[in-house]
Amino acid sequence: MKGNFSVFVCLLIALCVTSCRAPEKAGIPLARPSGSVPSVSIRPPAGEKRIAVTDFANRSDFGDTEFAEKARDAFEAELTSTNRFTLVERSRLNLIMKEQAFSQSGLVDEQTMSRLGKLVSANYICTGAIESMRAEERKDERFRQKALSILGISKSSDFLGLSKGSDPYETAWDLSFMITIRVIDVEKGTIVFNRSLKAEAQDIRLRKSTTGPVYKSSAAFEILKPVMEEVARQMVLFIPE
Numbered sequence: 314m315k316g317n318f319s320v321f322v323c324l325l326i327a328l329c330v331t332s333c334r335a336p337e338k339a340g341i342p343l344a345r346p347s348g349s350v351p352s353v354s355i356r357p358p359a360g361e362k363r364i365a366v367t368d369f370a371n372r373s374d375f376g377d378t379e380f381a382e383k384a385r386d387a388f389e390a391e392l393t394s395t396n397r398f399t400l401v402e403r404s405r406l407n408l409i410m411k412e413q414a415f416s417q418s419g420l421v422d423e424q425t426m427s428r429l430g431k432l433v434s435a436n437y438i439c440t441g442a443i444e445s446m447r448a449e450e451r452k453d454e455r456f457r458q459k460a461l462s463i464l465g466i467s468k469s470s471d472f473l474g475l476s477k478g479s480d481p482y483e484t485a486w487d488l489s490f491m492i493t494i495r496v497i498d499v500e501k502g503t504i505v506f507n508r509s510l511k512a513e514a515q516d517i518r519l520r521k522s523t524t525g526p527v528y529k530s531s532a533a534f535e536i537l538k539p540v541m542e543e544v545a546r547q548m549v550l551f552i553p554e
Contacts, residue, residue: 364392364496365401365435367410370442373490376528380537384443384492387537391545397552401433409433423502430499437496437505437552444491444509448525451516454485483518486526488536490514492544496552506551512543 366389371381392398409415409432430438489511496506514536519526
């Protein structure tokens with residue numbers, strides 16, 4: 314009789330232990346003791362979305378292919394600073410494009426861009442272009458130039474501060490650029506952003522020609538930094554988190 318009772322007690326204990334562990338194994342949250350802090354919803358870490366940025370095109374009459382490359386550099390730097398995206402390494406992107414025979418000019422439809430994005434494990438793929446540039450010589454610069462002419466002062470002199478900069482033939486310009494940015498959602502194969510955005514760079518010193526300012530490589534970063542920062546900020550506003 315005692316033996317049967319002992320077996321019964323052991324079975325009862327085993328059943329209790331199993332029933333207590335069941336909710337935890339099934340993923341059911343166990344009851345918290347009174348006064349405990351409720352769970353807080355934690356947002357995913359910033360920068361978890363991967364974006365691949367392809368070469369930019371320069372369709373304007375200002376600068377060259379180097380200018381487009383520097384526009385891409387400035388754009389990627391600003392995207393990184395927003396802490397919203399992780400950039401696909403440029404070397405990896407270039408390698409995949411070469412291996413799969415993708416050409417920059419061929420990235421015109423969503424299916425092709427989506428396929429490239431999947432190959433580089435990106436959530437988004439982005440293309441960009443400098444469409445146009447408009448330049449206006451600053452009014453104070455025009456006045457300075459006129460004063461030099463009337464007074465017969467050489468541009469290479471520094472009479473009363475009328476001549477400025479290391480290059481006496483440079484004048485000051487306000488530049489306005491139109492930049493087109495296109496972003497594809499790789500998984501859906503749909504366009505999530507496709508806009509031409511206007512941004513400006515002010516008081517940029519460049520030489521003057523009969524058609525406008527002359528491109529200078531050393532001034533590219535000064536020109537593009539405020540322009541591409543503004544373009545990146547506007548793009549980020551429209552991309553869902």
